[in-house]
Amino acid sequence: xxxxxxxxxxxxxTCGSAVAVCVSGNVVRLATALLGTLAGVAGLYFLLxxxxxxxxxxxxxxxxxLILIVFGIMLTNRLAYQLYTPRRAERGLAVALxxxxxxxxxxxxxxxxxxxxxxxxxxxxxxIHALGQALLxxxxxxxxxxxxxxxxxxxxxxxxxxxxxxxxRGQ
Amino acid sequence: xxxxxxxxxxxxxxxxLIVGSILFACGVVTILTKRNAIGMLIGVELVLNAANVNLxxxxxxxxxxxxxxxxxxxxxxxxxxxxxAAAEAAVALAIFLNFYNNFASINVDDASDxxx
Numbered sequence: 511x512x513x514x515x516x517x518x519x520x521x522x523x524t525c526g527s528a529v530a531v532c533v534s535g536n537v538v539r540l541a542t543a544l545l546g547t548l549a550g551v552a553g554l555y556f557l558l559x560x561x562x563x564x565x566x567x568x569x570x571x572x573x574x575x576l577i578l579i580v581f582g583i584m585l586t587n588r589l590a591y592q593l594y595t596p597r598r599a600e601r602g603l604a605v606a607l608x609x610x611x612x613x614x615x616x617x618x619x620x621x622x623x624x625x626x627x628x629x630x631x632x633x634x635x636x637x638i639h640a641l642g643q644a645l646l647x648x649x650x651x652x653x654x655x656x657x658x659x660x661x662x663x664x665x666x667x668x669x670x671x672x673x674x675x676x677x678x679r680g681q
Numbered sequence: 682x683x684x685x686x687x688x689x690x691x692x693x694x695x696x697x698l699i700v701g702s703i704l705f706a707c708g709v710v711t712i713l714t715k716r717n718a719i720g721m722l723i724g725v726e727l728v729l730n731a732a733n734v735n736l737x738x739x740x741x742x743x744x745x746x747x748x749x750x751x752x753x754x755x756x757x758x759x760x761x762x763x764x765x766a767a768a769e770a771a772v773a774l775a776i777f778l779n780f781y782n783n784f785a786s787i788n789v790d791d792a793s794d795x796x797x
Binding site for chain 2: 513515517521524525528529531532537540541544547548549551552555558559560562563567570571574578579581582583585586587590596600601603604605607608609611612613615616619620633636637640641644645649652656659660663664666667668670
């Protein structure tokens with residue numbers, strides 16, 4: 511019962527913030543609404559008994575990626591914190607595409623036979639040591655590749671963001 | 682499409698999938714309508730979160746193990762998605778900063794040097 515109420519609370523938080531991201535006209539409000547979405551998704555992870563993933567979501571996404579985005583906004587906006595509004599036709603096309611996508615996905619989800627109630631045994635909890643053993647056992651190669659990617663990204667980001675003045679063309 | 686099949690009191694897999702699809706549609710609309718490069722990046726984050734919600738929901742409702750020893754593939758996938766998303770955001774912001782230093786703008790429509 512309480513988990514149902516919590517689900518709808520987190521779902522409304524997630525979807526409401528996502529819609530706010532869609533319609534917001536200010537890039538700082540966009541980042542704030544993204545924080546709501548990330549927190550709501552972390553709550554959904556808690557309800558799905560993925561506690562470690564919820565903590566990772568809050569620490570890395572809300573604590574790391576979002577701070578990075580906010581720094582990007584502060585460093586790249588000298589004038590107003592503005593979005594450049596697209597043309598009306600472009601916006602209409604995008605919204606139409608989004609509505610078609612949403613209706614198609616929801617129709618597909620509702621029309622497929624949902625496995626709820628039939629031979630589903632939701633886990634009581636996910637043991638955290640099993641997660642660690644899976645990461646260093648079955649998924650060792652992706653794990654190591656992820657660490658290589660992080661190293662490459664760290665070097666690449668430091669190299670790319672170095673301030674270099676572009677030479678004038680024709681000289 | 683039978684709406685009667687989905688009950689509001691009993692939260693099942695469909696509910697999480699619908700939340701994921703709403704997130705995905707909002708992300709796509711954000712990518713398409715925002716002209717600010719950072720706004721587009723935020724749209725990409727929404728899409729990645731939608732995928733993550735689906736992965737974790739499927740791992741909860743359709744894992745292949747027993748209730749005491751569930752399989753964790755979906756969660757591991759979600760962890761890798763989060764790692765890749767952090768890496769992608771770092772590189773994208775570095776590129777945007779470089780672009781801003783050269784063009785004094787963050788509007789993606791200004792990046793038209795390679796246009797024929």
